Amino acid sequence: MKDRKCWTEHSGQVLHSQNGFDVIDCECCGFKHIIPLPDEEELREIYKHEYHVKDKPLMLQHQLEDREWLEATNDARLEKLERLLGRTGRILDIGSGNGFFMQQAEKRGWQAKGVEPSDKAAEYASSQGLDVECAVFDRECARKIGTFDVVHLGDVMEHLPDPAGMLDLCYSVLSSGGFIAAGVPNEYTPVQKILHEDMKVRPWWVAPPHHLNYFDRKSLEGLFSRKGFVPVYSEVSFPMELFLLMGRNYLDDPELGRECHAMRKELELNLTKSGNRELLDKLYGCFAEAGLGRTVLVVARKARRPRMIR
Template sequence: MSDRKCWTEHSGQVLHSKDGFDVIDCECCGFKHIIPLPSEEELREIYKHDYHVKDKPLMLEHQLEDREWLDATNNARLEKLEEFLGRKGRILDVGAGNGFFLQRAADRGWEAKGVEPSDKAAEYAGSQGLDVDCAVFDRSSAASLGLFDVIHLGDVMEHLPDPAGMLELCRDTLAPGGLIAVGVPNEYTPVQKILNRDMKVRPWWVAPPHHLNYFDRESLENLLTRTGFSPMHAEVSFPMELFLLMGRNYLDNPELGRECHAMRKELEMSLTRTGNRKFLDKLYTCFAEAGMGRTVLMVARKEG
């Protein structure tokens, strides 16, 4: 597509269209997002009641199946945060989900707090003895929480109508020298473009109204910088799109998707169990240099 569209103050080239929404490369925001953007009230209803029940009904079941891998992944992430911070401290998990990251943080000695808008997910996290508020993280809810040494947002920013506003709120909720860790899907990658443009695979990553924003490393880093952070570390996860290039089209086959995911898990756990996590990091650094990786995580320090 080569059309250019405007909506309120947002304008840019249209990349894809789906279900009445257009994905634009927004010149105002510096990252790709849909137009029109749903209201915050509409999104609150989606995530409070529907997301973990209607849209992601098997999320908890799959997370329980993946427990060993999730714990290893979360441990590695927390180790890096402890290294960058120089200690453990107060950590806030925004969009805590069912609480698996928060559980690892608490087990490692962090003072761990979570905020989660889904009532079902927050209820499960609470049943595991975790301190999770069923709420949207906004100025009102943040006012009673105090300051944190680290704020973690895993798979949150792609869902927000105002991601810059969220980062500004996180900055104000961090103690001086505090860290933010932001993980998002890595979209419009070279592999995705090849599959869509040259192999006519549908753009499966375009998923409005749940996914509003489409980041890559550069656009996420730029947004963090504009909102008062100094980026200091970036990493990616396994590029699942490689399976599509190898003829394993899991897009409309959930069972095959789980098989591909199991292969990815085995790769990572084999290297983790044998004490070769650093080699895994080097492998994923190579993927990142090629613009690949299914997700990108960026750690940044609060300026000032």
């Protein structure tokens, strides 16, 4: 039996231990996260000055190389949001990075606002003519930023020491009937379990202290529901772990990783450009049914709630 640990109000079975942190299946939160949770002020400094310089120095270069694929991916996501909302409107991109999602939103007629803690990324996005505020989306920022029809968080929730608190802030800036869309890494999948437990591949997805939280579709939808949202849509991306099962171990080989990513891009672009995006969606729907997909996106509608509950 696995060890069980407690830290402040958090407790649950220990799934992995790394770099002085334990990943627990938290009974209080309803999702997996590390303990102890790092200091919030320390994380602010990391994401303001270091993340796009030390940890992700090639992010902008890779995004520029991937521009065609990013545009197609963001187009598909925005189209789904437009169908749910019934129109375009005001969209807030929290953790907007270098601004590629915002650029695509504006091309489609959205009024886009970004909040990005990295000074380097925010500077680049601003140089592209985008409305980006270099800040952490906290209570003060939420109070002055206005209201939006959609709030988008792409690869943000896994980095937060208090994801439930973030959803409270998102709720406060959403207009009545507005939508929240959050994309996160899909972790502790069946393929990850096979690779780690049966094939003795290291648990590469466990990455504290940068990745604090480890979600899947069920746990992310559950968190949304507890915070006053009604999940209405979900999707997954290509399960990159399949390359590992096919003998293409890209984990410690960045060049091979880019080759595998290029194959995934080719699949999606060929189906999209040939007018067969619907087939791609059906294929990824089958992956989702099996619990696979490298990332999961959940969209939820703001519902009425009597008061802010943490």
